[in-house]
Amino acid sequence: MMSRLSDPVDNYELTAGVYSPDSYEMNDDMYDVKYFGNSVYLGSSIFGTIDNLYDDDVYKFNIYKNTNLGVRLQNIPVGKDYNLCIYSYDEITGNFTLKNSSTLTGNADETINIQLPQGEYYAKVFSVSGYTAIDSYKLTIKDEDLGNVSVNFDKTIAAQGDIITATVKLDKINLLSGCQLNLRYDPSILKPLLNDLSPFTATTVPSGRNIFLNSAYSPFTTARNNLEKGILNFAMGYTDIGAYKQAGVAETSGVVAVIKFKVLKYSQAYVFLQYSQTMDDSWNGVYLYDWDGNKINTGFEVVGPATANVSAPANIPPIPETYGDSTPDVKVLPQQSTMLRGNRLKKMQMVL
Numbered sequence: 647m648m649s650r651l652s653d654p655v656d657n658y659e660l661t662a663g664v665y666s667p668d669s670y671e672m673n674d675d676m677y678d679v680k681y682f683g684n685s686v687y688l689g690s691s692i693f694g695t696i697d698n699l700y701d702d703d704v705y706k707f708n709i710y711k712n713t714n715l716g717v718r719l720q721n722i723p724v725g726k727d728y729n730l731c732i733y734s735y736d737e738i739t740g741n742f743t744l745k746n747s748s749t750l751t752g753n754a755d756e757t758i759n760i761q762l763p764q765g766e767y768y769a770k771v772f773s774v775s776g777y778t779a780i781d782s783y784k785l786t787i788k789d790e791d792l793g794n795v796s797v798n799f800d801k802t803i804a805a806q807g808d809i810i811t812a813t814v815k816l817d818k819i820n821l822l823s824g825c826q827l828n829l830r831y832d833p834s835i836l837k838p839l840l841n842d843l844s845p846f847t848a849t850t851v852p853s854g855r856n857i858f859l860n861s862a863y864s865p866f867t868t869a870r871n872n873l874e875k876g877i878l879n880f881a882m883g884y885t886d887i888g889a890y891k892q893a894g895v896a897e898t899s900g901v902v903a904v905i906k907f908k909v910l911k912y913s914q915a916y917v918f919l920q921y922s923q924t925m926d927d928s929w930n931g932v933y934l935y936d937w938d939g940n941k942i943n944t945g946f947e948v949v950g951p952a953t954a955n956v957s958a959p960a961n962i963p964p965i966p967e968t969y970g971d972s973t974p975d976v977k978v979l980p981q982q983s984t985m986l987r988g989n990r991l992k993k994m995q996m997v998l
């Protein structure tokens with residue numbers, strides 16, 4: 647029997663406009679976060695709020711080798727002044743040690759770049775002036791030297807009927823020859839459109855790429871979308887990887903898709919790369935291939951989600967729980983490395 651308080655629909659109606667604390671709370675105390683908190687991942691973008699005078703937000707993260715770490719605090723609300731610190735923990739003394747801080751005045755972005763050895767670290771966001779439970783800050787923690795696959799929007803606020811443009815980029819991927827990406831969105835909130843504003847079909851390949859265009863190596867594109875579920879799954883790259891490799895100049899960075907999304911209703915809006923069952927050994931729904939046709943399993947991270955209208959009511963769920971949860975030590979299934987050599991559409995049949 648359902649109690650009065652456990653009706654999820656009622657609770658959602660009730661809280662949607664009330665702006666409760668961010669989903670990472672309670673995270674005020676560094677020792678609590680150390681012993682009881684979840685870790686965030688390198689490559690994560692975190693959207694949190696400083697929602698009261700005493701709110702500190704502490705995030706624990708691990709780095710596994712000597713890393714050129716970049717931590718950025720952006721979207722600090724107008725009229726507020728938030729700062730950023732990085733700490734390590736000393737097992738011998740039992741104390742946290744300040745490694746670096748960024749303390750610009752006002753709502754200027756705070757940035758920390760620091761070379762750090764393997765270990766467990768803590769990023770702390772706190773306010774020196776003002777707070778708001780309505781407007782979120784964005785905290786990004788990443789390895790500056792790592793290649794990445796990212797999706798970003800051209801704006802952070804969009805009304806119903808507006809167009810938000812999402813750009814999907816590959817950056818610093820060694821010996822790249824192709825990719826397959828599984829892009830997710832909520833189809834009740836966003837609708838993908840081509841440049842001429844015509845709708846996507848199940849086989850529409852996003853336009854706008856500026857790599858994999860050299861006709862000497864027989865570029866291919868293919869897509870298998872599920873518009874009812876909010877999935878754009880597409881692949882592109884070179885078919886003649888032998889000639890591409892022989893020429894000896896790999897493309898390593900570039901835009902692979904520019905997608906216009908019509909905002910169907912004013913709500914939190916996300917577009918992100920995510921695991922799919924047909925890409926079950928992928929790193930967050932990303933396959934990258936090198937010029938030998940082998941899957942690239944290390945040396946890159948998946949950055950996202952692209953986010954707009956963070957102050958608007960959330961649809962349920964705002965971000966799937968699995969985002970960023972997969973393991974980077976993925977297993978290579980031999981049959982999938984043949985994707986670039988032919989029969990691609992069969993490999994891309996999605997199990998939904």
Ligand SMILES: [Ca+2]
Nearest residue numbers: 695696701703
């Ligand atoms: Ca908070």
Ligand SMILES: [Ca+2]
Nearest residue numbers: 673674702703
């Ligand atoms: Ca907090």
